[in-house]
Amino acid sequence: MTPTQSTSGPSQPTTPPAWPERVAALIPQTETHPFQVIARTYSLSLFLSLGPSLIPLVAKKSSKNALKRVLAREFGLTGFAFSITLAVGGGSVLRDLWRRLDDTLDLEAADTRATGTLKRWSACISSPYKTFLSHVLSSTAGLLLLQAGRRKRQSRSSRPSTSQTLDLTLLFVVRALDAAVQSFVARNSGSSRRDSDAALSLNRPRTAAERKRVRMRSQIDSLFFWACCARIMWCFFYEPQRLPKSYVKWINTLARVDPRLLEALRAIRSQKWSYRTGSPTHQNLLTTYAQELGHPASWGDPTLLPAYGGAHADKIWKSLGVTTRPGVGGLPCQVVHGKVGSSLGLQHSCTANAGLRGSKALVEAIAIYLPVQFLPILLSRPSSLLDPGRVLEALVGALRSATFLSAFVASYWYSVCFTRTLFLAKLFPSISHDFWDGPLGGVLAGSLLCGSSIWIENGRRRGEMALYVLPRAVRSLLPNSWVRTNSLYAVMGERIAFVLSLSALLTAANHHPHILRGLSRWGIRFVVNGPDVVFWRRQDPPKQESA
Incomplete structure (x- = not known):
C-alpha cells in the first residue's frame, strides 16, 4: 500500500496578507x-x-x-x-x-x-x-x-x-x-418601455410609441431652447448683469459688437439717446466710433440722422453722403456692421455682414466641435477610428453642430438688418427709428429668430443644449432682490x-x-x-x- 500523509500533522505556517489586501478585504x-x-x-x-x-x-x-x-x-x-x-x-x-x-x-x-x-x-x-x-x-x-x-x-x-x-x-x-x-x-x-435616451435610436425608432416619444421630446426641447435663447440674447444687449459674467463674455466673443454700440442701444431704451429729440449727454458716443471705422463723424450723430424714413430721409442722406440707405432712417448700416466686410468693400451690405459673421463662426465652431466628437471615441473605442463609417459619422456630427452655431449668429444679424433696413422699416416709414433700434425692434427680432437654428442640430443634442441654456434664462428672470441680496x-x-x-x-x-x-x-x-x-x-x- 502506498503510505498516505496524515491529516493530523502539524499545520503549515501561512503568510499573513499584506496591508493593501487587508484594507481591501474590509471594503x-x-x-x-x-x-x-x-x-x-x-x-x-x-x-x-x-x-x-x-x-x-x-x-x-x-x-x-x-x-x-x-x-x-x-x-x-x-x-x-x-x-x-x-x-x-x-x-x-x-x-x-x-x-x-x-x-x-x-x-x-x-x-x-x-x-x-x-x-x-x-x-x-x-x-x-x-x-x-x-x-x-x-x-x-x-x-x-x-x-x-x-x-x-x-x-x-x-x-x-x-x-x-x-x-x-x-x-x-x-x-x-x-x-x-x-x-x-x-x-x-404610450410607450411601455422604460429605455433611456441612449437606448432609443433617434433615426430608426423601433415602435410607433417610441417615434411619438422622440417627436414629443424633440418639440419640447426645441421650444425651451428657442425661448431661453430669446431671453438670454435680449438680456445680453440690455441687462447683462442678469447673466453670469463668463456667459456674457462668451456671447460677446461670438457677436463681436463694439461696447459703444451696446451702450447706444441701452441709451435708446432709456431714452437718453434719441433720433427724434437728440442726445445732449450721449451725442458723441458714436461719432468717434464712426470716425474709427473711416466714416464721417456725422454718421454717428443722432441730431443729424433722420428719425423717420421716406423722401425726407433721402434728402438728409444726400447731404450726409450716404447712398446705401434709401427710404429709411436711423444709424447707417456701415456703422452697425463695424469693420466686417470692409476689406472686400462690402461693409454696407447686410447680406455680406450676416454671411461673413456666420462663416467665421462656422470655422471657429468646427475647431470646437471636432474634439468634442472625436475625444470620446479616442478614450472609449479608439479602434473604431479604423472604421470609415464611424469617422464619417463623427465628421458629419461636428459639421452639423458647427452649422447650427453659424446659423445662430448669421440669423441674428440678418434679422436685425431685415427689421431696421431691408423690409419692416421701409414698409412703415412713419414709425420712428427710436422704435426700430429700440428693445422692441431689431434686437427683439434677432432674439426671437436666432434660437430657431436649433432644428439644424442633432435631436439628442437639442435636449442637452436646452438644459444648458435654461438655468441662465431662469436666472435672468429672478428679481434682483433675490439674486443680489440675502x-x-x-x-x-x-x-x-x-x-x-x-x-x-x-x-x-x-x-x-x-x-x-x-x-x-x-x-x-x-x-x-x-x-x-x-x-x-x-x-x-x-x-x-x-x-
Missing part, C-alpha cells in the same frame, strides 16, 4: 454600497471643483500661499467636495440604515407594541419615498455646510452680498424639472429648491433612471451605481487545480 465590493457612493461622489466633486480653481493659478504662476489657500478651501469640511459628498453619500448611508432597520423588524419573532407600530409605519412608505426622504435630510445638511463656508469667505472680501450657490441650485432645479418632463412624455407617448425669503426659497431638486434627482437615479438623460444621467448614475468597475475591487486569488 464592500457592491457598486451601490454607501462607501462606494461616497468614494465616487468625493472623487467626482473634487475633480469638478479643484480643477477650475487650479487652472487660473497655474496660468498666472501664483504664489505658494495662493495655492495653499485653494487647497485648504477645496479639501476643507466646508468645501464643495465634502459638502456634496455629505449631501449625496449621507443620503445613501441613511437609506442603507433604513433598509437594515426594515430587515431587522421583519425578523422579529414577537412584535412589541413599539416595533409593530414602527413596522406598519415603515411599510406604508414606498421604497422611492424612503430614498427621497433620506436624501432630503442629507441634502439639507450638505447645503447648510456649503453655504456656511462660502458665506464665511464672502465676508472676507469686498464683493456684494450675493448667493454663492444660486447657479448650482438652478442647475439641479432644471435637471429635476427635465426628469419630470421626461416622465410625462414617457407616460403620454433676504430671508430668497435664502429659504433657494434652500428648499436645492434640497427638493437634488433629492428628486437622486431618487430618480436609484428607481427611475430612464427619465434621466444627458449629463445628469451620466453624472448621477455614475455616483449612485458606479461605472463598470468599483473602487477598491478585491481580486480573488485564482483557484488551484487539485493534484
